[in-house]
Amino acid sequence: MAQRKKKPMKRKKSSTHRDHELQSDDEEFEVAAGIKDDQDTSSRRLPRFPASSECVSDVELDTRELTRAQNKKKKKSGGFQSMGLSYPVYKGIMKKGYKVPTPIQKKTIPVILNGKDVVAMARTGNGKTAAFLIPMFEKLKAPQAQTGARALVLTPTRELALQTMKFTKELGKFTGLKTALILGGDSMDDQFAALHENPDIIIGTPGRLMHVIKEMNLKLQAVEYVVFDEANRLFEMGFAEQLQEIIRRLPDARQTLLFSATLPKMIVDFARAGLTEPVLIRLDVDTKLSDQLKLSFFHLRLDDKPALLLHLLRNVVKPQEQTVVFVATKHHVEHLKELLMVEGFECAYIYSALHQTARKINIGRFVHRKAMVLLVTDVSARGIDIPLLDNVINYNFPSKAKLFLHRVGRVARAGKKGTAFSLVCTDEVPYLYDLHLFLGRPIQLALPEHTQDSDDVFGCVPQSILDDEESQLLTAHENSLDLQNLRRISENSYKQYLKSRPNPSPESIKRVKNTDLSSIAVHPLLGSGLEPMELDRLLMVDTIKGYKAKSTIFEINSNNKMNASEVMRAKRSQDDRLVDKFSKVRAERIVEHTLPTVTRTEPQHNEDEQEDDELQVSNDSMQECSR
Numbered sequence: 001m002a003q004r005k006k007k008p009m010k011r012k013k014s015s016t017h018r019d020h021e022l023q024s025d026d027e028e029f030e031v032a033a034g035i036k037d038d039q040d041t042s043s044r045r046l047p048r049f050p051a052s053s054e055c056v057s058d059v060e061l062d063t064r065e066l067t068r069a070q071n072k073k074k075k076k077s078g079g080f081q082s083m084g085l086s087y088p089v090y091k092g093i094m095k096k097g098y099k100v101p102t103p104i105q106k107k108t109i110p111v112i113l114n115g116k117d118v119v120a121m122a123r124t125g126n127g128k129t130a131a132f133l134i135p136m137f138e139k140l141k142a143p144q145a146q147t148g149a150r151a152l153v154l155t156p157t158r159e160l161a162l163q164t165m166k167f168t169k170e171l172g173k174f175t176g177l178k179t180a181l182i183l184g185g186d187s188m189d190d191q192f193a194a195l196h197e198n199p200d201i202i203i204g205t206p207g208r209l210m211h212v213i214k215e216m217n218l219k220l221q222a223v224e225y226v227v228f229d230e231a232n233r234l235f236e237m238g239f240a241e242q243l244q245e246i247i248r249r250l251p252d253a254r255q256t257l258l259f260s261a262t263l264p265k266m267i268v269d270f271a272r273a274g275l276t277e278p279v280l281i282r283l284d285v286d287t288k289l290s291d292q293l294k295l296s297f298f299h300l301r302l303d304d305k306p307a308l309l310l311h312l313l314r315n316v317v318k319p320q321e322q323t324v325v326f327v328a329t330k331h332h333v334e335h336l337k338e339l340l341m342v343e344g345f346e347c348a349y350i351y352s353a354l355h356q357t358a359r360k361i362n363i364g365r366f367v368h369r370k371a372m373v374l375l376v377t378d379v380s381a382r383g384i385d386i387p388l389l390d391n392v393i394n395y396n397f398p399s400k401a402k403l404f405l406h407r408v409g410r411v412a413r414a415g416k417k418g419t420a421f422s423l424v425c426t427d428e429v430p431y432l433y434d435l436h437l438f439l440g441r442p443i444q445l446a447l448p449e450h451t452q453d454s455d456d457v458f459g460c461v462p463q464s465i466l467d468d469e470e471s472q473l474l475t476a477h478e479n480s481l482d483l484q485n486l487r488r489i490s491e492n493s494y495k496q497y498l499k500s501r502p503n504p505s506p507e508s509i510k511r512v513k514n515t516d517l518s519s520i521a522v523h524p525l526l527g528s529g530l531e532p533m534e535l536d537r538l539l540m541v542d543t544i545k546g547y548k549a550k551s552t553i554f555e556i557n558s559n560n561k562m563n564a565s566e567v568m569r570a571k572r573s574q575d576d577r578l579v580d581k582f583s584k585v586r587a588e589r590i591v592e593h594t595l596p597t598v599t600r601t602e603p604q605h606n607e608d609e610q611e612d613d614e615l616q617v618s619n620d621s622m623q624e625c626s627r
């Protein structure tokens with residue numbers, strides 16, 4: 001394959017965007033600090049964060065810092081780019097909309113690319129499918145004329161096999177590799193035909209695969225890459241015998257990977273026999289979040305955030321609890337500080353442009369419990385030394401998972417319980433998906449069965465709660481010109497903030513589009529005390545509120561030949577073409593700008609990365625992993 005010269009990347013981002021990136025680098029430092037604290041829970045106070053005295057404002061930072069941060073970023077790049085992938089593989093990843101590798105991908109892909117056998121302990125929802133598909137494409141590279149599949153992926157269920165097939169097609173789109181799907185329940189003739197076409201990859205369930213192997217006298221001698229996906233379920237479903245039989249037919253010189261949510265003795269024994277000196281990779285994210293920390297995510301409109309904030313502080317947070325509220329800009333701090341004071345809350349506040357003395361006074365009020373609420377921006381929260389907290393409220397959802405960890409790092413420590421409430425409006429939902437990929441947990445959309453104790457639930461807010469608070473808010477603003485001005489300024493600054501906010505991964509945007517957010521049930525924390533009929537009514541109101549017409553009133557009847565109807569249809573198709581064209585150009589630009597060199601470089605590792613990733617690669621013996 002022709003080598004592509006790596007063009008120097010033109011930086012087109014605005015300075016505010018770069019500032020954001022700078023912020024994220026610092027965040028990584030802060031998270032690392034937070035983790036250390038994890039290990040020393042006896043300490044009452046969290047370590048100090050880097051001093052913020054150099055920060056002029058929340059969005060303007062020193063250029064020397066910027067350069068330092070950029071250099072640091074280059075050095076510790078743990079992205080897909082630094083994995084030394086070939087162009088067709090990399091292009092597939094970009095096209096699929098993955099921006100950065102998930103923790104399991106970051107840890108497993110380099111090890112697999114190094115040719116090692118791997119046992120990875122991972123639950124669902126963390127991107128493990130791509131973790132074994134990407135190195136598989138890299139290993140197989142392109143279709144080969146020789147007979148016999150070179151990769152075999154075994155999954156416990158038909159659904160999982162279909163999903164893996166879908167990902168193989170999407171991610172491996174530019175490799176040209178052929179895949180056959182061998183599943184129970186499908187026509188044997190079709191499967192024989194698929195195998196006669198000399199596929200590079202076979203994805204299948206063990207029972208039917210074994211059957212086909214015998215019927216066709218299928219040889220697996222060309223197989224060089226084998227994956228046992230969800231191995232715990234493969235065994236639970238009674239496939240042990242078929243797996244042993246399949247493994248006996250495979251050549252010794254192969255690379256074998258085993259992904260499993262748990263590692264019971266049976267799987268450990270199987271791995272000992274079937275894998276050669278496997279590297280054990282464990283996803284240990286839970287240690288990053290305190291197990292005493294409860295996460296609650298509320299879906300609402302941006303305009304409803306002040307109302308929910310008031311409701312949470314009045315009715316959900318207990319009076320003796322201390323809460324830090326993270327907002328997007330200093331203007332939000334100023335507006336909400338005024339609003340909370342009008343509503344009778346004692347609150348402290350800090351933002352980086354605030355005079356040093358005022359900052360000290362405010363922190364002092366919070367530390368001495370004169371104020372139970374502290375309003376902060378991410379930048380201003382650095383360098384402050386505050387006690388352990390009961391709650392954090394993410395008024396604006398963080399655009400990076402590590403920033404989320406940093407914000408909640410002071411809650412639920414030293415044996416105390418705590419909650420992180422997050423107010424998530426629709427354009428922030430993709431960040432919530434990215435966060436869950438990072439945490440290695442699937443998102444739980446609220447269901448009527450969820451109870452107040454349910455953790456990590458994403459639910460909606462009953463309109464009645466918002467209505468109550470909003471009528472108060474209206475009066476407060478009508479009576480105060482100050483409040484009106486502060487609100488207007490914070491709304492304007494939010495527009496600027498949005499321009500500089502890093503994008504979520506395009507794949508998460510796609511997943512959100514495919515989710516019916518209007519059907520999420522009321523969050524269990526907000527639905528208690530409501531009769532089932534009332535809950536149904538609220539759900540109906542929310543569905544009506546979230547209704548978006550797919551066409552205009554002129555196009556109601558598809559046979560309508562009226563002028564207005566035809567104009568609308570013509571405009572729609574023209575707009576669709578433009579949007580398509582724009583998306584294609586943008587996707588291609590992303591691929592070009594971030595094109596890796598074709599030659600494989602050794603994946604970069606450094607200590608920083610080791611410290612702030614949530615996986616631990618270890619060469620522990622299989623004995624150890626069974627403990």
Ligand SMILES: Nc1ncnc2c1ncn2[C@@H]1O[C@H](COP(=O)(O)OP(=O)(O)OP(=O)(O)O)[C@@H](O)[C@H]1O
Nearest residue numbers: 098099100101102124125126127128129130505507
């Ligand atoms: N690096 C990434 N960036 C953004 N989205 C990703 C990334 N990796 C995977 N995803 C997406 O996350 C979702 C979950 O991934 P995947 O299905 O591989 O997880 P999993 O751990 O195999 O879970 P499951 O067992 O439910 O299949 C998919 O929609 C996938 O496309």
